[in-house]
Amino acid sequence: MGGVDQWASIHQDLLNQITKRFYSYDEYLQFRFICKQWNFNLPQNPSGNKVPWLLLPIATAAAKRSSKKPKIYEGTISKLTERRTRIFEEEEIYYLTMPELQYNKICGSCHGWIIIVLIYEGTIQMLNPFTKVSFDLPPISTLPNVIDIHGDKCTFNFENRVGTLDTISMHKMNVWKVITNSAPNNDRYNDFMAVIIYGCGIKLAFYKPNNPRWIKFPTNHRCIVDVMFFQEKIYAVGYDFQIYEFDIKEKLEPVRRIYEGTPRHGYEPLIFHYKYLIGCDDGRLLMLVRHIVSRKRTLRLNMETIGFDIYKLNKNAKVWSKIYNLENYVLIVGLNSSIQILASNCKGNKIYFNDNGLNPSNSDGVWHHDIGIFNLEDGSCKRILSALNFFCSPIWILP
Numbered sequence: 001m002g003g004v005d006q007w008a009s010i011h012q013d014l015l016n017q018i019t020k021r022f023y024s025y026d027e028y029l030q031f032r033f034i035c036k037q038w039n040f041n042l043p044q045n046p047s048g049n050k051v052p053w054l055l056l057p058i059a060t061a062a063a064k065r066s067s068k069k070p071k072i073y074e075g076t077i078s079k080l081t082e083r084r085t086r087i088f089e090e091e092e093i094y095y096l097t098m099p100e101l102q103y104n105k106i107c108g109s110c111h112g113w114i115i116i117v118l119i120y121e122g123t124i125q126m127l128n129p130f131t132k133v134s135f136d137l138p139p140i141s142t143l144p145n146v147i148d149i150h151g152d153k154c155t156f157n158f159e160n161r162v163g164t165l166d167t168i169s170m171h172k173m174n175v176w177k178v179i180t181n182s183a184p185n186n187d188r189y190n191d192f193m194a195v196i197i198y199g200c201g202i203k204l205a206f207y208k209p210n211n212p213r214w215i216k217f218p219t220n221h222r223c224i225v226d227v228m229f230f231q232e233k234i235y236a237v238g239y240d241f242q243i244y245e246f247d248i249k250e251k252l253e254p255v256r257r258i259y260e261g262t263p264r265h266g267y268e269p270l271i272f273h274y275k276y277l278i279g280c281d282d283g284r285l286l287m288l289v290r291h292i293v294s295r296k297r298t299l300r301l302n303m304e305t306i307g308f309d310i311y312k313l314n315k316n317a318k319v320w321s322k323i324y325n326l327e328n329y330v331l332i333v334g335l336n337s338s339i340q341i342l343a344s345n346c347k348g349n350k351i352y353f354n355d356n357g358l359n360p361s362n363s364d365g366v367w368h369h370d371i372g373i374f375n376l377e378d379g380s381c382k383r384i385l386s387a388l389n390f391f392c393s394p395i396w397i398l399p
Contacts, residue, residue, distance in 0.1 A: 007034065007035045008035055008036070008037035008038075010038075012041060015038060015042060018031070019042065052332055052341070052352075052396050052398050053396070053397040054354070054371075054395075054396055054397070055106075055109075055114065055129065055394055055395050055396070056385070056388065056390060056394050057098070057101050057390045057391050057392050057393075057394065058389065058390055058391070096129055098129060100116055100125070100127060102391065102392075103119060103120070104116050104117060104118050104119050104392065105117040105119060105172065105175070105392065105393075106335060106393050106395050107124070107176065107177055107178050107335065108177050108178040108179055108180075108335055108336065108337070108395075109335065109336035109337065109395045109396055109397055109398060110179050110180045110336070110337045110398070111180065111183040111337075112128060112130075112183060112397060112398070113126045113127060113135075113180075113183060113184070114126070114127055114129055114395060115127075115137075115178045115180075117140070117171060117172075119168060119172055120168065120171075121139075122139050122140045122141055122149075122167065122171045123136060123139045123140070124136070124137040124178065124196075125137070126180070128183075129397065133185065135184040135185070137178070137194055137196075137207055138212055138213050140171055140175060142213035143174060143175075143196070143198050143214050144198075144199075144203075144205055144214065144215075144216035145157040145174070145198065145199045145200075145201075145203075146170075147162065149167055151167075152166055152167050152168070153165070153166060153167060154166070154170040156170060157199075158200050159199075159200050159201045159222075174198055174199060175196060175197075176196075176197040176198060176202060177196070177227070177335060178194060178195070178196045178197075179194065179195055179227060179228060179229065179337050180192065180193065180194045180195075181193045181194075181229040190209055192208070192209055193206060193207065193229075193248070194206065194207040195207075195227050195229075195234060196214060197224050197225075197226075197227060198214075201222045201223070202223050202225070203216070203221065203222055203224060204216075204217045204219075204224055204227060205217065206234075217246065217256075218256075219256045221236065221238065221244050221256070222238070223238045223240065224236045224237070224238050225237060225238065225274060226275055226276045226277050226338070227277070228277045228278070228279060228337060228338065229279075229337075230277075230285065231279065231283070232249045233245055233247055233249070234246040234248060235277050235279070235285065237276075237277050237287060239275075241275065241287075242258055242259065243258065243259035243277075243285075243287070243313065244256055244257070244258055245257040245259070259313065259315070259318050271291055271292065271293050271294075271306075272291075272292045272293075272294070272303070273289050273291060273292075274292055275289055275290070276288040276333045276338045278331060278333075278338045278339065280340050284312055284313075285312070285313040286310060286312055286313075286323075286331075286340070287310075287311045287313065287320065288308055288309070288331065288338070288351070289308065289309040289310075290305055290307075290308055290333070290353065291305065291306050291307045291308065291309075292304065292305050292306070292370070293306050302370075303370055304370055304383070305353055305370055305372060305374070305381060305383075306381055307374060307379065307381055308351050308376075309322060310323050310331075310376075311323070324376065325349060325376060326340075326348055326349045326350070326351075326376060327348060327349060328342060328343050328349075329342055329343065329348050329349075330343050330349070330350045330351065330352060331350075331351045332354075332396055332398065333351065333352070333353050333354070334353060334354030334356060334395060334396055335354065335355070335356055335393065336354070336395055336398055337398065339398055349375070349377055350373055350374065350375055351374040351376070352396075353370070353371070353372055353373075353374065354369075354370075354371050354394060354395060354396055355369040355370045355371060355393045355394060355395075356370070369385070369386075369390060369393065369394055370383070371383065371384055371385050371386075
């Protein structure tokens with residue numbers, strides 16, 4: 001009994017230093033379970049762990065006999081870059097049964113949580129895939145463009161006109177991406193906030209605690225492709241490269257500032273330029289331009305990434321400058337909140353990209369995905385995991 005008390009009496013600062021040495025969530029979880037007091041004092045997600053995981057919703061051999069069991073791959077940067085012949089090793093895979101993913105849609109990942117649209121219920125749920133703790137955001141029916149839902153039909157605003165659509169289809173198409181400024185169970189819950197990209201006009205709405213609805217941003221913005229929280233502000237980027245800044249520090253409703261987008265690309269048939277925003281630890285604001293080409297596969301077009309450009313914003317001059325080297329850093333982009341992390345035990349200067357949901361699934365439920373690694377040093381773009389089939393879009397899970 002005395003030994004247990006000694007373990008429990010370890011100072012919190014020492015515990016925090018120990019947890020920074022873990023590079024996988026399962027090791028961190030086992031550490032918390034050593035002592036009841038440690039489990040109580042340590043957060044569910046380690047704050048010092050910057051190792052991303054890649055959620056791969058695929059059916060394992062054992063799961064095919066029962067329910068689909070997604071794999072969560074511990075995607076440390078070194079393991080992804082140094083494996084040339086095999087992407088997975090058995091000891092690097094953490095198996096979870098997640099029936100929540102079946103028939104539903106992943107629309108985001110922030111602070112160790114994934115965000116799911118439950119298609120048949122019309123709800124938006126945050127889920128911690130390791131602890132299975134969930135948190136409900138306001139339902140799709142409360143989005144600003146939804147007018148009324150009556151039975152299996154929904155009346156909503158198609159930007160320039162009011163129309164009717166079956167409710168299930170509206171649930172599938174009305175949410176593009178959701179991000180949050182923190183985990184929903186932290187100590188500063190009253191500061192928790194979520195932002196959603198929604199609708200045919202691809203607009204923004206936000207949620208704050210105890211508000212039952214999504215609130216439309218008081219601007220005329222549209223065609224937003226990415227949004228992020230950075231330095232107590234919200235930044236969003238549109239198809240036209242314009243940057244919108246919303247100050248939320250002391251105001252109930254955001255206030256808009258616009259940075260004109262200067263990077264431009266000429267018209268190129270079948271090439272689509274997708275954008276991401278990343279806030280760096282040194283205060284820089286980066287915009288990634290992802291170049292995606294439509295390639296015909298059998299009877300359908302698939303979207304495949306062929307390269308990236310990176311720009312840094314000078315806020316005072318409102319000018320973008322192109323950068324060509326990330327040095328020891330890597331960028332991770334996709335439906336997740338895009339981040340910059342310091343490469344560990346591997347070479348940096350790379351972009352790890354994941355599917356953005358641009359490729360719809362087949363009638364058999366197989367998801368066509370676009371996952372790979374872009375090397376800034378030589379401009380090469382390597383697609384990975386192309387031989388695997390998923391039943392919904394894979395996504396990075398980031399701390």
